[in-house]
Amino acid sequence: MALIGRKDGRLHRLGIVAIAAAVTGIMGVKGSRVRAVSFGDVALQGSGRATLKVVQAEPVPLEGAPNEMQVFARLTYASELSRFDRGLYTRTTFTMPSTRETGVLVIDVDRSKGAKQWDAASHGLAARFYTLASKTARVPSFDGSPASGSLALDASVVGAERAGFRITGWLELRDPGADRIPDTADDASYEIDIELESVPPPEEITGQTPRPPHEPVGGQCDPALCWEDDGYYDTYWYGPGCGDADVGYETTDDGCSSDTVDDGGDGTVGGGDGGGDGVYDPYDPSVTSSDGGCGGGDSTDGSGSDDTSDSSGCDGSDDSSSSSDGCDGGDDSSSSGCDDSSSSGSGCSDSSSSGCSDSASSGCSGCEGDTLERASGTSATRPASTQGDAAWISVLLFLGSLGAAVRRRD
């Protein structure tokens, strides 16, 4: 009898362990299931950079008074603050150098249905630019809404841990004045060139060379014409003043970056504005390549495209597992960035000054679309990290079951 009892007990415990293992396996599989996430679906929040050129169009300032200024301001963005279900709310606050008023630019775009362009007349764009004479003023002296212009999603990327974007365009914001009737004498309007960029920017998330932030033209800050705050530079601190770089970018030009990152084509050194000592613009095709590689494999964000020893192919091309960390735009099994492995070893050797666009063997063209979601790109996919709750529950369940199986029967 005692022997039978021990056998029954042993079978009972084995049964518990088997069931626990099965449940754990099922939950583990469920937890690690890969799901697709596009830029329009992902929740976004964080800080970024807003580079603005604000032009007072109406009323025309008095002769000699500046009507144009540059703004380099910290940006706050959060999808959960958007009025749209799948929107992106951005807010930039700065001091108007000419008037010392507080200027606030709010842009809220609807990302649903894969929208990547927004016109002033469309329902998918809600923007407002208002100014306050003082911190305590409750009534804006200017309160304009979009009258014309458009914005576009210049680049976006969805990584496993981070997502980034860049929105560019311009808007004319018009305040109808006290009479609230458009096109009357008391109207006022501003035209604003806009670049809104997350920090880190999309390129950095994908492991490519990040683009340096814009800086005031001329490398010197004229308080009357520009305004900048410390948050604009964030991790890219240039020190006080405008355009005096304290740190440079440890990047190497591979001659291929222009294929993978849309830089806007300013073609200048220093982030497009001419400032930034020691700042290297990797997108300048006129700059001689130093290593002939094809990607920013030396970037530092751990996004999966870096840490590769392959200095010739595009970043991350030799590590398919890296797709989960940023260079994940590809929706096929070769989503590891540049999937043209034939480029390995050659890189862009023939294109130090012209990029890789003419080189079919360079492999660089494979980066495009795989790493950055463009305005016309496909949705990015990412393997979701193991669902934390399910994983923990399964682990606890398994441990608890083991405890139940081995406990002493009283």
Add this chain to the structure above:
Amino acid sequence: MRTSLLALVMCAMIGGVGRADPGTWFMVEGGLGYGVADAFPEAPTGLSTGLTLGFGGKPKGWPLRFYGIVNLAWGSYDADVTSDVDRSTIARSTFSYSAGLRVLAPLYRRLRFLSEVTIGGYSVASEAALASGAEHVSNDDGSFLVGIAAGLQWRFNLWFSLGARADIQFPTGLSSFDPIAEAAGTPSSNAGASNFLFSLTATLHL
């Protein structure tokens, strides 16, 4: 129903077996006080209210009383935020629910020391009036909650106590980036780990 019956039986076993004197098994406690919501970057302050339901008693031979409790707490906090270029007001409405254990220890005559440990959930609805009210934004957030409390109670009679207590709430899972505070110009990194509540309580023993 079965669960409730089982709970009653278990509690009767715990609290009833050792009870030296007939007494109360239930308690209902209301609290009103002041809170510092340091878990938010702007550290708002305001009114906190709470309701505690409990069931338990004193095991035989033990000086301590044990109660299984459920805490419900509401908070209404606000703060003015001034940045270099902006001035804003942030209002937070919080609600928490938690369950755990309360232990009462007799100190002197009818004075008792109270301590609690609870776990539960925490939710917050935030609204900011940015740029001195020119713009309004709002959002919601939620978190797992760990709460601890300590206080004193004076039991006037079998049915009624008055006391004071201090609570520390640890909402462990609030978003590390607080868009409301950031939009108002306060860095999320200013947020602390916990909220502090100080309240006066009135307890009915039933």
